[in-house]
Amino acid sequence: EVQLVESGGGLVKPGGSLRLSCAASGLTFRNAWMTWVRQSPGKGLEWIGRIKSKTVGGTIDYTPPVKGRFTISRDDSKNTLYLQMNSLKSEDTAVYYCTIGYCSGTDCHYDDAFDIWGQGTTVTVSS
């Protein structure tokens, strides 16, 4: 069974930094494209960014509101995804999820349909 477990959330002051981790198990992590999605309190979902597998170049893309402040990385030897968040703002307050696209056999929807989700980790940016 594929499992994702996020950690690292907490309370941080505006302008501060935080690093989130997402530990994966039950899959060949090095082949997976991993995505971060967040959900602000009482609001909808927002795609933050995605890192492709190194086998296809490891490309990383971000949504404009976080580009330059957030960094996605991966350690395939530890089956772990990271989200380094710097220059945090109050509007970054949210539950942060890591997620993987749905695969049916070899047909994988890494960039459009998110099947496995972690339990989420809460980030609160407040003075």
Place this chain on the structure above:
Amino acid sequence: QSALTQPASVSGSPGQWITISCTGTSSDVGAYKYVSWYQQHPGKAPKLLIYEVSNRPSGVSYRFSGSKSGNTASLTISGLQAEDEADYYCSSYRGSSPYVVFGGGTKLTVL
């Protein structure tokens, strides 16, 4: 403001069917067949219900179905059950960052 537009709420009685719309643009919903739908119960992570407009992942009930026409996608839930009461989100691939956009969510109340 979310990129895709959904009604804030819908309701229906047990056994009935409801439809939730999701309106985007010619750059997302209208451009790609990659529309997905998610169900989210309070305090839980989203659950994938539909991918590629109308396909159900294994294990998802046949009562959930999806369709698309132009820039608008729809999720239909037939034979409403009490456990269907949840928030529902649509999403669409859009080809450039942000590569996925979501709707604002629709709260389904089963009367």
